[in-house]
Amino acid sequence: MKKTVLIAGLGLIGGSLALSIRETEDIHLIGFDSNYSTLEYAKMNKMVDEVYSDFKEAILQSDICILAAPVSVTIEMIHQLSKLPLTKPIIITDVGSVKGPIIDAANQINSEMISFIGGHPMAGSHKKGIQAAKKNLFENAIYVLSPTTSSSNKDLEQLQALLTPTKSKFLILEPEEHDEMTSVISHFPHLIASSLVHQARSWQKTHPYIPKLAAGGFRDITRIASSNPLMWRDIFFQNRPKMSRLLGDWIEEMIHLKTLIDTGEKSQIQEYLEQAREYRDGLDSRKQGAIPSYYDIYVDIFDQPGAILKVIELLSSHDISINNIEILELREGITGVLRLSFQNKNDQEFSQAILKKNHYDTVIEE
Numbered sequence: 006m007k008k009t010v011l012i013a014g015l016g017l018i019g020g021s022l023a024l025s026i027r028e029t030e031d032i033h034l035i036g037f038d039s040n041y042s043t044l045e046y047a048k049m050n051k052m053v054d055e056v057y058s059d060f061k062e063a064i065l066q067s068d069i070c071i072l073a074a075p076v077s078v079t080i081e082m083i084h085q086l087s088k089l090p091l092t093k094p095i096i097i098t099d100v101g102s103v104k105g106p107i108i109d110a111a112n113q114i115n116s117e118m119i120s121f122i123g124g125h126p127m128a129g130s131h132k133k134g135i136q137a138a139k140k141n142l143f144e145n146a147i148y149v150l151s152p153t154t155s156s157s158n159k160d161l162e163q164l165q166a167l168l169t170p171t172k173s174k175f176l177i178l179e180p181e182e183h184d185e186m187t188s189v190i191s192h193f194p195h196l197i198a199s200s201l202v203h204q205a206r207s208w209q210k211t212h213p214y215i216p217k218l219a220a221g222g223f224r225d226i227t228r229i230a231s232s233n234p235l236m237w238r239d240i241f242f243q244n245r246p247k248m249s250r251l252l253g254d255w256i257e258e259m260i261h262l263k264t265l266i267d268t269g270e271k272s273q274i275q276e277y278l279e280q281a282r283e284y285r286d287g288l289d290s291r292k293q294g295a296i297p298s299y300y301d302i303y304v305d306i307f308d309q310p311g312a313i314l315k316v317i318e319l320l321s322s323h324d325i326s327i328n329n330i331e332i333l334e335l336r337e338g339i340t341g342v343l344r345l346s347f348q349n350k351n352d353q354e355f356s357q358a359i360l361k362k363n364h365y366d367t368v369i370e371e
């Protein structure tokens with residue numbers, strides 16, 4: 006018999022999950038969202054089989070439910086769930102970027118019917134909403150799962166089977182361990198990116214040309230400052246003890262760096278930069294399985310009308326899906342560099358072959 010799977014919150018993450026699992030044969034996929042136009046979009050684009058504007062109605066018929074709303078809303082949904090008159094067993098999971106408070110809420114559920122397994126796909130984007138959803142968003146990404154005492158091994162296997170089409174790699178973690186690591190490698194960097202943008206904005210008051218000087222470096226390090234403020238407010242708030250600790254460490258480190266700069270400690274500054282470079286280069290995931298990254302190609306282009314479009318058209322005419330496009334340098338009349346990101350090695354290599362055949366200079370960084 007078909008299982009009914011509910012995705013509650015059809016934004017970037019919920020929508021992407023819907024796109025990747027919707028072709029699974031033995032499921033009936035339903036979606037719930039508080040935003041009416043999101044439900045309309047999901048229905049029009051056949052992202053789910055049915056849409057619901059009432060959480061209770063949707064959940065009562067589901068066998069598996071994926072909560073994919075902002076973290077604070079997810080916690081509210083778990084409180085609501087615990088009060089529902091459920092008549093059949095249901096596996097509940099979530100996708101929230103912070104796990105501790107979500108698992109704490111789940112542990113308060115007093116229903117034999119609910120098996121809760123925390124979840125967090127470690128892939129996303131600075132974009133939000135259903136229109137930014139992508140089928141292959143999670144390919145090769147780590148997908149953290151945090152089982153609780155309410156869930157059995159069979160439940161975990163069932164959830165992993167449902168998520169298999171995402172082509173992600175499962176990693177079982179305790180919530181505390183998850184929150185500690187993601188605070189370092191995901192949450193805190195967002196705070197720093199936003200603070201760098203604030204610094205530039207403040208200096209712009211006296212130096213109006215600052216935005217014109219913002220080249221590849223500033224854009225690279227601050228891309229994530231364009232992310233969804235509501236989602237990140239929730240993440241910082243729900244993980245605030247860890248964020249506060251990291252801020253303390255960071256301030257101390259900055260004071261140390263300031264001393265090195267003020268006293269002109271050239272060799273120590275160089276050593277600091279070298280150590281950072283070595284660690285950053287070693288993170289390149291595909292060899293070590295640390296952080297899943299996109300498969301990038303750097304393409305030289307000339308600043309001519311339609312130059313970027315030509316590259317996109319060329320690859321899309323071969324049915325290649327480009328995950329992200331970034332213009333790293335494009336100044337009037339000179340050669341620029343496009344960074345094209347793909348979700349897998351095949352697309353990356355195939356694209357390079359096509360571009361080379363069409364006389365583009367390309368580089369893949371190893």
Ligand SMILES: NC(=O)c1ccc[n+]([C@@H]2O[C@H](COP(=O)([O-])OP(=O)(O)OC[C@H]3O[C@@H](n4cnc5c(N)ncnc54)[C@H](O)[C@@H]3O)[C@@H](O)[C@H]2O)c1
Binds near residue numbers: 038040133240
């Ligand atoms: N964006 C990322 O990079 C990323 C990556 C991994 C995990 N996450 C986590 O995924 C979750 C969703 O993030 P997103 O990026 O998809 O955000 P999003 O803003 O794109 O989507 C959130 C969706 O939840 C819906 N929603 C909000 N309040 C609701 C409510 N009360 N009832 C029903 N639906 C409601 C919104 O209408 C929207 O469709 C968050 O918990 C976030 O921490 C995000």
Ligand SMILES: O=C(O)C(=O)C[C@]1(C(=O)O)C=C[C@@H](O)C=C1
Binds near residue numbers: 102127129130229
């Ligand atoms: O690629 C991005 O824009 C992201 O910020 C994705 C990102 C991250 O890598 O920090 C953001 C939040 C998540 O919970 C998981 C992934």
